[in-house]
Amino acid sequence: MIQFLGNIEAKADAKGRVFIPAGFRKQLQAASEERLVLRKDVFQKCLVLYPESVWFKTQSQLRRRLSKWNARQQEVFRQFVSDAEIMIPDGNGRILLPKRYLQMAGIQSEVRFIGVDNTIEIWAKERAEQPFMDPEEFSEALQDILGDAPWEEEDENDQ
Numbered sequence: 131m132i133q134f135l136g137n138i139e140a141k142a143d144a145k146g147r148v149f150i151p152a153g154f155r156k157q158l159q160a161a162s163e164e165r166l167v168l169r170k171d172v173f174q175k176c177l178v179l180y181p182e183s184v185w186f187k188t189q190s191q192l193r194r195r196l197s198k199w200n201a202r203q204q205e206v207f208r209q210f211v212s213d214a215e216i217m218i219p220d221g222n223g224r225i226l227l228p229k230r231y232l233q234m235a236g237i238q239s240e241v242r243f244i245g246v247d248n249t250i251e252i253w254a255k256e257r258a259e260q261p262f263m264d265p266e267e268f269s270e271a272l273q274d275i276l277g278d279a280p281w282e283e284e285d286e287n288d289q
Contacts, residue, residue: 135245137242140240141241148252150250152223166217170213177251184249242259
């Protein structure tokens with residue numbers, strides 16, 4: 131399973147082309163992921179790059195939870211997939227971010243790539259320079275989520 135980690139600055143050129151950071155490209159190549167899917171994040175004003183296999187798993191997970199015979203649920207699914215576009219990096223590792231996506235995310239030229247689990251988020255640099263949560267709110271949220279969980283050490287065989 132592919133896992134991205136990192137926070138890397140980059141610049142989009144006048145046409146909207148941007149280099150995928152080398153570390154992320156290496157991970158994609160190692161996982162034989164040649165195609166990516168781009169869409170605006172559902173909750174935040176950023177873009178999300180999904181390796182194609184991750185996109186199809188995500189899409190399938192959503193489809194399984196929605197009924198084709200429920201009009202509202204069908205609209206939700208249609209909205210989710212219609213906002214997505216396939217990206218194939220060129221030989222130099224660049225992708226072209228269409229203007230509508232740049233506008234959706236408020237990206238001018240400077241961007242920040244953030245590895246988030248099995249996806250890569252693309253933020254306008256100035257948005258990503260601010261904390262996503264207030265530090266105190268973050269620690270309280272972690273405590274609420276994990277505070278009662280027993281401490282578990284990773285077994286070497288689990289890796």
